[in-house]
Amino acid sequence: MSALAALARLEAVDARRAVPIATVRHCHLADAPLVLIPLRLAGEAAAPLAVMLGTDRADPTLLAVPQPRNRDLRFAFAAELAKVVLEHVEASRGAAEELPPAKDGTERVRYTEAPQVIVPNTGGVAFLRLLGRSTRFRSTEGPHAVEPSVPALGRWATWFAERHDRPGSSLLLAATEALRLHWATGQSALEDGNLAALLGWIDPPDGLDGPAAAARAEDPVRCPPAGPATDPTFDNEVLAPAVAAYDATDGDPRAEERVRAALAGQLTPTWDLVWHAMDLLRALPEGASVPRRWERDRDAFTLFHQTFAEGVPQARRDTAVAAARRLHALERAQDAYDAQRAFDDPLVMAEHRLNGQAFGGVVTEADPTRLDESGKRPKLRPRVRVATEDPVRLDAGTAVCSAERPALKGRIVEYGTGGVLVELTGGLGRKLVPEPGTVPAPGDRVCFTSLTDASFGPARFPEREDTPWTHGGPPAEYVPSDADAAEEWS
Amino acid sequence: MTVQDLDPSAAAGAVVDDVLADLDGSHRGVVVDSPPGAGKSTLVVRAAGHLAAAGERLMIVAQTNEQVDDLIERIAAEHPALTVGRLSAAGYLPPDRVLACPSVKVAQKADDLADRAVVIATAAKWATLSDGSWPWAIVDEAYQMRSDMLLRIAGRFERALFVGDPGQLDPFSSVEVERWAGLTWDPMRSAVAVLLAHNPELPVHRLPVSWRLPASAAPVVSRAFYPFTGFRSGTGPGDRRLEYGAGGMGTSYDHALDEAARSGWALYELPARHALRTDAEAVQATAALAVRVLQRGPVAHSERGSQPVRADRIAIGAAHRDQVAAIRAALGPHGTGITVDTANRLQGREYDVTVVLHPLSGRRDATAFHLESGRLCVLTSRHRHACLVVARAGIPELLDAHPSAEPVRLGVPVRFPDGWEANQAILAHLAQHRVAAHA
Numbered sequence: 001m002s003a004l005a006a007l008a009r010l011e012a013v014d015a016r017r018a019v020p021i022a023t024v025r026h027c028h029l030a031d032a033p034l035v036l037i038p039l040r041l042a043g044e045a046a047a048p049l050a051v052m053l054g055t056d057r058a059d060p061t062l063l064a065v066p067q068p069r070n071r072d073l074r075f076a077f078a079a080e081l082a083k084v085v086l087e088h089v090e091a092s093r094g095a096a097e098e099l100p101p102a103k104d105g106t107e108r109v110r111y112t113e114a115p116q117v118i119v120p121n122t123g124g125v126a127f128l129r130l131l132g133r134s135t136r137f138r139s140t141e142g143p144h145a146v147e148p149s150v151p152a153l154g155r156w157a158t159w160f161a162e163r164h165d166r167p168g169s170s171l172l173l174a175a176t177e178a179l180r181l182h183w184a185t186g187q188s189a190l191e192d193g194n195l196a197a198l199l200g201w202i203d204p205p206d207g208l209d210g211p212a213a214a215a216r217a218e219d220p221v222r223c224p225p226a227g228p229a230t231d232p233t234f235d236n237e238v239l240a241p242a243v244a245a246y247d248a249t250d251g252d253p254r255a256e257e258r259v260r261a262a263l264a265g266q267l268t269p270t271w272d273l274v275w276h277a278m279d280l281l282r283a284l285p286e287g288a289s290v291p292r293r294w295e296r297d298r299d300a301f302t303l304f305h306q307t308f309a310e311g312v313p314q315a316r317r318d319t320a321v322a323a324a325r326r327l328h329a330l331e332r333a334q335d336a337y338d339a340q341r342a343f344d345d346p347l348v349m350a351e352h353r354l355n356g357q358a359f360g361g362v363v364t365e366a367d368p369t370r371l372d373e374s375g376k377r378p379k380l381r382p383r384v385r386v387a388t389e390d391p392v393r394l395d396a397g398t399a400v401c402s403a404e405r406p407a408l409k410g411r412i413v414e415y416g417t418g419g420v421l422v423e424l425t426g427g428l429g430r431k432l433v434p435e436p437g438t439v440p441a442p443g444d445r446v447c448f449t450s451l452t453d454a455s456f457g458p459a460r461f462p463e464r465e466d467t468p469w470t471h472g473g474p475p476a477e478y479v480p481s482d483a484d485a486a487e488e489w490s
Numbered sequence: 491m492t493v494q495d496l497d498p499s500a501a502a503g504a505v506v507d508d509v510l511a512d513l514d515g516s517h518r519g520v521v522v523d524s525p526p527g528a529g530k531s532t533l534v535v536r537a538a539g540h541l542a543a544a545g546e547r548l549m550i551v552a553q554t555n556e557q558v559d560d561l562i563e564r565i566a567a568e569h570p571a572l573t574v575g576r577l578s579a580a581g582y583l584p585p586d587r588v589l590a591c592p593s594v595k596v597a598q599k600a601d602d603l604a605d606r607a608v609v610i611a612t613a614a615k616w617a618t619l620s621d622g623s624w625p626w627a628i629v630d631e632a633y634q635m636r637s638d639m640l641l642r643i644a645g646r647f648e649r650a651l652f653v654g655d656p657g658q659l660d661p662f663s664s665v666e667v668e669r670w671a672g673l674t675w676d677p678m679r680s681a682v683a684v685l686l687a688h689n690p691e692l693p694v695h696r697l698p699v700s701w702r703l704p705a706s707a708a709p710v711v712s713r714a715f716y717p718f719t720g721f722r723s724g725t726g727p728g729d730r731r732l733e734y735g736a737g738g739m740g741t742s743y744d745h746a747l748d749e750a751a752r753s754g755w756a757l758y759e760l761p762a763r764h765a766l767r768t769d770a771e772a773v774q775a776t777a778a779l780a781v782r783v784l785q786r787g788p789v790a791h792s793e794r795g796s797q798p799v800r801a802d803r804i805a806i807g808a809a810h811r812d813q814v815a816a817i818r819a820a821l822g823p824h825g826t827g828i829t830v831d832t833a834n835r836l837q838g839r840e841y842d843v844t845v846v847l848h849p850l851s852g853r854r855d856a857t858a859f860h861l862e863s864g865r866l867c868v869l870t871s872r873h874r875h876a877c878l879v880v881a882r883a884g885i886p887e888l889l890d891a892h893p894s895a896e897p898v899r900l901g902v903p904v905r906f907p908d909g910w911e912a913n914q915a916i917l918a919h920l921a922q923h924r925v926a927a928h929a
Contacts, residue, residue, distance in 0.1 A: 003766060165666060320675035324638035327677045330665040356815055393815040460620055461642055468644030469518065471637070471675045472688040 004351045005184060013186035016209040018201040022182040024345050025284035028170035028294040030116035034088045035060075035274050037120055037267055038127045040228040041068040042235050046130035048077055049230070049239075050260075052267040053084055057275045064263050066246045066256040075146045078135050082153035089115045089156060093305065114171060114294070114301040117160055120195045120226035120274050121176045125164050127228040128172070132157030136313040137484035144485040151313065158314045159304055166330060168293045168337035171301065175277040182284065187214060195273050196223040203280060226270040238262045287344035289453075293337070312478060320471040321464045328459050339453035343403050349447060356393025358403065358449030359420060361386045368439035371432065380432050382439045386446055387419040394420075394450055402427075403447040408438065410448065422448060498699040498724040506533055509695050510540050513626075513651060521632075521682055521694045522653045525721040526711065526871035527702020527840060530653055531564060534630050537651055539569045541626050542607045549624040549647060550610040553631045557838065558610050559588050561630065565608065566591035575603030577611035617642040625649065629681065631838065636661040637684035638677035652682050657715040657871075658837050659864035672901030683903075698722065702840050702874055704730045706754030714915035715867040717907055725793055732799075732843070732875045735787025743775075743782045746925040750843070750876035751788075757920035760927045762884035765852035768816040769882070772851050775927065776880045777820035780806050780828050780845045783878075790842050790875050799875075801827030803842040807869040808832060809849035809860060817847070833868040844873040848881035850913065856892035861909030866916060879920055886917055 005021065012019045032055040041047040050064040061084060065077045094113030102108050119125055136154025138146045160172040176195050185192055185201035191214070192198050200213025208216070217223045220231040230239070242262050246255040304311075318326060342349045342358070352358040365385040372381040394400065394412050400422065402408040409426035429435035440446045467474045496504065506529075512520045524530040534550070541548050552558045555578075562576055576588060576596045584596050595603060600622050603609050609624070613635055627647035629635065633654035661680060670676040674687040686692060700708050701724040708723035732751040738744025742758070750756035758779060760771055788799040806821075808814050811832055818830045829841070833849075846869045849860045859865075870877055894910045907915070 165669070167665065317673060318670065320641055320677075323670050323673065323675060324641050324677045327638055327663065327665070327667065327670075331663060334665050355812060391815075393812065459642065460617060462645050466645060468641065470644045470681075470685045470688065471641050 002351050002354070004354055008184035009186060012184050012201065012210070016186070016211055017204065018183040018185045018198075018210060020182060021184045021347055022284070022345050023347050024287040025281055026181055026287050026290065026341050026344065027173060027178050027281070028116070028286075028290050028297070029278060029282055030092065030113070032056075032092065033116040033118045033173075033278070034085070034092075035118045035271065035278075036085075036124070036128075037226065037270050037274065038124055038131070038228045039230055039263065039266065040127060042230055042232065044068070046127065046134055048074060048081075048131065050263040050267060051081055052264070052271050053081075055088065060268075060271050062260060062264050062267065064260045066251070066259045067243055075138075075150060078131075078150045078153060079147040082147070082149035085117075085153055085156060086149060088117075089305070092116070093301070096302075109302060109306075110295070110298050111302045111305070112298075114298045116170060117172045118274060118278065119172070119174050120270050121193055122174045123193075123226075123228050125161055125172060125174055128157045129161035132159075132161060132314075133316075134487075137316075137480070137487065139480070139482065139485040142482055142485060152308075155308070155311070155313055162314070163297070163300060167334040168340070169297050169300075169333075170290075170294060171297050175274050178281055179277055182281065185214075186210060194218075195226045195270065195277065199273055199276060199280075203276070222269075224266040224269055226273065227267075230266060234262075234266060287341070289340035289344050293340070312480070315478060319464060319475045320467050321461055325461050328461075332458075336453040339406075339449075339451040342449065342451055343406055343453070346447075349403055349449070352449055352451060353390045353447070356391050357451060358447060359386065359388040359390040359392045359394075360403075360445065360447035361388030361390070361419065363387075363440045363442050363444045363446055364419060366439060366442055368434050368441075378432060380428055380434060382424045382428065382434060383413065383421060384424065384440055384446070385419050385421050386448065392420055398450050399452070400448040400450050401452060402440075403449055406453065420448070498722065502529060502697060502699045502724075505695055505697055506536065509533065509651075510537065512693050512695070513537060513541060514544070517692055518649050519685060519689060519692045520651045521686065521692055522651070522697065523656050523694065523719065524653060524697045525657065525700050525716055525719075526655060526867070527700045528697035528721065529699075529701055530630070530655065530697070531561065533697070534561060534628055534653055535564050535568050537628055537653075538565055538608055539572065541628075542569070542572050546626045547624050548608045549616070549627045550608060551613050551616055551627060551629045551635075551643060552610065553613055553634050555582060555612055557631060558612055559585055562591060562594055562610055563587050565610075566593055572608055573606045575606030575609040577603060577609055577615055579615055613639045613643060616646060619643075619646060622646060623648065627651070628653065630654070632682045633658060633680045634661065634837065635681040636663075636677060637675065637679050637681050640681035640684065641675075641677070652685060654680075654682060655837075656682070657864060657867045659834060659862065659868060671899040674901075696721075699724045700871075701725075703871060704754055704873075704875060707871070707873065707877065710755075710916070710919050711867065711871045714912045714919075715863055715871075715907065729793055730875055731791040733789050733791065735789060736785070738786065742925055742928040743779055744786075746779060746878055747782060747786065749923050749925055750878050753923050754876050755920060755923040756876070756878045757924045758878060758880045758927060759924055760851075760880070760882045762882055763852060764854050765882070767810055768812050769852045770816075772847060772880055772882065773813065773816045773820050776806060776808070776845055776847045777817050777822070777825060779878055779880065780804055781821065781824045783843055783845070784828070785824065788843065792874065799842045801825070802829070804844070805829040805831070805836060805839065805841040805872060806845045806847070807836050807872065808847040809865060813847060833865045836872055837868050839872060840874065841872055842875045843878070844869070844876075845878045845880065846870065848879050848885065850885045850888060851881040853888060856888055856910075858896060858909070861892075861894070861913060863905075863907060863909040863912035866909070866913060870916060886914070889913055889917075 008019045008021050034055050036053040038051045039049040041049045047068045049068050052060050052062050054060045063080050065073050092113050092115040093111040096109045097112055099108040132154045135150050138151045140148045163169045164172040180192055183202045196217035197214035200217050201210035204210055204213040225231050242259045249255045342352050363384050364387045368382045370382050371378045392415050396412050398412045400410055407427035410422045410424040413421040413423050428438045465474045574594045597603050624647045627650040629652045631654050632652040633656050667678045696719050698721055700721050703723050705723045705727045712720050746756040746758045790797055790799050814830050894908050
């Protein structure tokens with residue numbers, strides 16, 4: 001935890017209420033996201049019990065498995081869930097907009113929208129991942145055949161969960177994570193994982209303060225767990241008798257309704273909490289880089305959607321090349337995300353200023369037309385001196401860019417009592433005099449940082465069939481088999 | 491007669507001969523584990539000469555530009571007739587020590603170095619090449635290299651010698667990497683771990699003697715971080731001595747210095763307190779100890795003769811970059827020239843005296859980062875004469891309150907000693923050399 005995050009938590013304890021740690025919203029919120037709250041059967045890794053989902057706050061859909069140990073019922077449930085999820089995917093893709101062709105001349109398109117899924121907590125993400133794993137290899141023919149929509153659901157669920165791993169992606173959001181990005185509470189990170197307690201700190205109901213509201217959230221009767229695990233007392237006293245009655249009556253519709261009603265009672269409070277969380281997030285203005293990151297999400301969605309028909313289920317394990325590629329992509333996304341959040345939000349930048357990776361202050365001197373004539377051709381190299389009280393920890397020669405306008409690049413020349421002398425090297429236009437307004441003038445407030453979201457060209461990796469001997473050589477091709485269908489489900 | 495009975499030079503020489511013999515054999519790869527200061531670079535230089543003499547074109551992979559330049563300097567000195575190519579990125583300015591070598595040519599494209607017997611570059615630079623192949627590669631600091639980097643460069647060579655120190659810092663990432671835990675090709679594992687997982691038949695050699703660590707440090711570091719393989723010091727108990735030209739003033743700093751000169755170790759202990767990472771008192775004490783060493787005119791007596799210890803032979807190590815920046819600021823004009831850096835950047839470097847800010851000093855918790863055995867191993871194995879550790883009291887209690895709680899994953903080799911165990915071993919030793927800070 002950084003010193004600033006620790007301070008925010010202390011302030012929250014003192015104020016008995018959460019403290020904002022962001023001034024803008026750093027995640028995209030779609031107009032009609034699919035809120036999805038999964039529950040699983042206690043003691044099982046991924047046996048679905050119920051899901052409450054929908055894009056309309058007033059009209060949630062409840063899907064439930066009246067006997068979660070029955071494999072056929074589970075697949076029937078998966079097919080129902082697939083219908084809703086796949087409809088949401090198709091409904092929220094918008095139009096395909098034509099983009100300028102790529103360098104090699106191939107046509108490029110991007111959907112104007114993309115489906116967004118919101119789950120209450122990281123447990124919901126893990127559940128989707130497991131659900132995807134247990135359904136994507138199912139066969140639609142032969143033994144244990146399932147509806148064609150079931151493996152399709154598996155591939156989409158896997159895709160959403162994998163996008164969630166990518167820093168800065170908003171395709172699958174966990175409400176607790178999204179809130180924690182914008183508020184600090186006076187409780188531990190573990191306690192923040194409880195959506196009801198977290199919301200209690202951020203927006204306590206009338207007459208209560210944060211700690212009191214969080215304490216109330218610990219009562220499983222008033223605030224049932226947000227899943228996917230259920231409350232053990234509910235399991236023993238309500239769910240087990242209802243499922244037993246369903247078994248005893250051989251699937252009587254009234255017994256099924258009893259299970260559904262019990263589960264609805266567990267899910268409805270969380271349903272309201274997730275929408276409440278979205279209200280709070282929506283009230284924040286969107287960060288400047290959020291549309292750009294959503295564009296990357298839409299690119300990824302377009303690619304997956306358009307190649308879905310000819311694709312195969314995502315591999316159980318990454319091959320050596322796929323693992324290295326993915327790690328590289330994730331690290332690049334992380335760096336860009338960290339930098340973009342800091343550029344968008346002075347509160348996030350404050351953390352970097354405190355670390356010494358950025359500094360802010362007032363320009364005291366500027367030489368906007370300075371030329372460096374040491375080389376063959378003169379180069380435009382304006383210099384500005386910034387008076388700062390920040391603890392600067394950047395060495396001379398470090399490349400920096402302006403937080404207000406990241407295209408404005410420079411490097412540190414010296415740091416002394418008079419402030420930091422920065423030589424500007426880019427973002428000034430093409431001529432030997434800077435474009436008007438590009439060089440900060442004396443009196444301007446500026447902030448420079450060594451963070452950068454500049455994307456280096458993607459790294460080069462061998463093709464899968466060229467996997468070297470050091471990594472075990474080329475892996476075997478995936479061939480679907482009946483063994484996939486016979487695989488246990490949790 | 492076993493290797494253990496030989497004198498240090500003969501024991502180390504026997505291992506090097508075995509390595510060179512394996513290079514002439516039919517193995518696709520050869521691995522050499524080297525404890526701190528065991529002559530790893532010397533081995534790389536010798537192997538380069540050996541392979542070049544056999545007429546093989548050779549590529550050498552190091553991890554940082556500084557390591558590359560160090561190797562170039564040494565190869566050019568040992569084998570002046572060998573033509574060396576230095577492949578570099580566009581922004582690289584060759585330092586004077588590289589420009590001074592007549593046999594070295596610097597270029598940004600591999601094609602411009604086609605006539606060179608040996609081509610050296612960083613792993614990151616090698617990874618930008620999409621063709622070209624060398625019959626042999628030497629990968630230096632291979633335990634610092636992530637296996638995904640090896641994947642990217644392995645297409646460039648047929649056979650390779652991997653050299654590195656298994657006790658140093660593991661590769662790290664800023665993102666979640668659990669997904670690959672247990673895979674033999676986990677991109678987060680070191681290049682050597684993945685290589686050996688897929689090629690278990692490859693010969694692995696161990697250099698048995700640390701020429702850097704004094705007799706007072708080798709057994710301590712060996713027991714704490716290399717309990718199964720072990721190594722010994724190349725020098726005996728009386729061979730190294732540290733003396734001060736000026737007597738002390740009787741302060742607790744001086745007591746710590748005297749203890750370090752006497753025994754090779756000192757623990758300068760501040761009162762227990764939870765503190766920010768840039769703990770002002772600990773930072774102040776760390777900087778002051780280093781300056782005091784310099785002020786007392788130390789002279790190092792060793793097998794290399796007697797030499798004054800100047801600022802460039804003193805280093806300060808810390809865990810975090812902000813600590814490093816704070817210590818640099820605290821050093822002031824009297825400490826000019828003293829190296830201050832993080833453990834990551836001190837890897838592979840050597841000094842006469844080191845001052846270490848203990849990674850767990852003043853902390854409330856012991857995270858995996860702070861417990862990592864490699865971090866402490868790097869910090870406590872950079873010195874030829876003495877190591878002074880600055881810490882707040884209470885670290886053993888902190889360790890007891892934070893036993894290793896990392897989940898055990900299928901298929902992941904258990905690391906032993908873990909950081910917890912290694913930290914306890916070092917602290918137990920340091921407790922015998924404790925000097926309390928003046929109140």
